[in-house]
Amino acid sequence: MENSNLLYKQIKRNIIEEIKSMSPNERIASRTDMVKKYNVTRTTIDRAISELIGEGYLYSLNGSGTFVSEREVKAIQQLDEGQAISLGIILPNIMNDAYPGILRGIGDVASVNDVNVIICNSDNDADKQAKQISKLIESGVKGLIIVPAISEKKDINSFRLLKERKIPFVFCNRGVDDIEAPKVMSNNFYGGYIATKHLLENGYRNIAYVSRFMYSASVERYQGYVSALYEAGAELNEELVVFEETSGEEKHGYNSTKMLLSKDKGKRPDAIFCFNDDIAMGAYEAITEAGLAIGEDVGIVGYDNTSICEMLPAKLTSVRFKTYETGTKAAELLISKMNGEMIPNNKIVVLQPELKMRESSFKI
Numbered sequence: 001m002e003n004s005n006l007l008y009k010q011i012k013r014n015i016i017e018e019i020k021s022m023s024p025n026e027r028i029a030s031r032t033d034m035v036k037k038y039n040v041t042r043t044t045i046d047r048a049i050s051e052l053i054g055e056g057y058l059y060s061l062n063g064s065g066t067f068v069s070e071r072e073v074k075a076i077q078q079l080d081e082g083q084a085i086s087l088g089i090i091l092p093n094i095m096n097d098a099y100p101g102i103l104r105g106i107g108d109v110a111s112v113n114d115v116n117v118i119i120c121n122s123d124n125d126a127d128k129q130a131k132q133i134s135k136l137i138e139s140g141v142k143g144l145i146i147v148p149a150i151s152e153k154k155d156i157n158s159f160r161l162l163k164e165r166k167i168p169f170v171f172c173n174r175g176v177d178d179i180e181a182p183k184v185m186s187n188n189f190y191g192g193y194i195a196t197k198h199l200l201e202n203g204y205r206n207i208a209y210v211s212r213f214m215y216s217a218s219v220e221r222y223q224g225y226v227s228a229l230y231e232a233g234a235e236l237n238e239e240l241v242v243f244e245e246t247s248g249e250e251k252h253g254y255n256s257t258k259m260l261l262s263k264d265k266g267k268r269p270d271a272i273f274c275f276n277d278d279i280a281m282g283a284y285e286a287i288t289e290a291g292l293a294i295g296e297d298v299g300i301v302g303y304d305n306t307s308i309c310e311m312l313p314a315k316l317t318s319v320r321f322k323t324y325e326t327g328t329k330a331a332e333l334l335i336s337k338m339n340g341e342m343i344p345n346n347k348i349v350v351l352q353p354e355l356k357m358r359e360s361s362f363k364i
Contacts (some may be wrong), residue, residue: 017056019068079163089118105323194319199273203363206270210253305321
């Protein structure tokens with residue numbers, strides 16, 4: 001008598017051992033031949049092969065048989081040779097100050113788990129991102145961590161391909177509409193709220209918001225800004241809200257701040273909450289050119305707590321986005337999925353940012 005639970009698992013292991021010596025896309029023995037070879041029932045063989053197809057080791061073509069998956073045979077052979085498996089990372093731009101921290105967190109978790117890391121930059125180009133996903137699939141990666149490109153063109157098919165190939169992936173910072181996958185995100189709403197509340201508590205009342213173009217993170221930070229104003233009973237002046245239309249400007253924040261400061265004295269801002277530290281740096285230049293003092297005349301709060309904060313003449317108060325923690329959590333989720341753990345695709349991990357207070361947001 002078969003112990004069906006134990007027996008089909010043993011058959012799975014036997015088939016995986018056979019795959020090690022086979023070539024990608026090579027046809028495996030027929031199910032009838034396997035019944036004879038292993039002296040088990042057809043049901044046991046069907047169950048073992050069905051799970052191997054579901055896990056991506058094999059694929060089936062109607063009327064042609066069952067074949068070895070190219071991606072999985074490479075991964076199996078790597079493991080058999082004592083090599084570490086790999087995961088892919090796609091970032092918009094590794095040079096951005098926020099991403100090295102995320103990458104370090106991923107790298108530390110990957111190292112502990114003996115997993116190699118392959119890094120790609122999408123430059124916020126959906127087509128480039130799609131090509132990178134295809135190349136990573138062909139290279140045999142066992143999973144991906146992706147900070148999706150911010151682009152008018154949507155890259156849906158690449159993520160659907162990952163699902164078809166049973167390759168787990170985790171989104172960082174933001175997700176993609178219509179694609180369910182675990183996400184690790186910072187609470188942008190809360191970040192905007194604590195930045196604006198801090199300025200209000202330090203006596204500023206006419207607070208502007210200067211942001212990159214409108215997308216999920218910039219809108220969420222705006223909502224936090226608005227909530228802090230309403231909570232304090234302060235009026236929202238929409239003329240003090242600027243979403244810069246493009247990401248290609250050389251000096252983010254500079255022209256927007258010049259425009260805001262050109263308003264009549266009673267209507268211009270006495271503080272600016274900036275979407276990020278890069279925008280804050282442009283705002284500093286415009287404020288200084290106008291003969292105004294940072295903090296005393298115009299308070300500034302940035303976002304991301306990058307190296308810019310300590311470089312500016314009046315050190316910049318900024319919201320700290322927990323980049324390292326974001327990377328470690330994303331890597332832990334992905335490696336758990338790679339190891340077969342059941343992580344729901346609708347799982348969202350939200351990390352709370354914190355305010356790092358410096359000179360720029362205090363009146364002397």
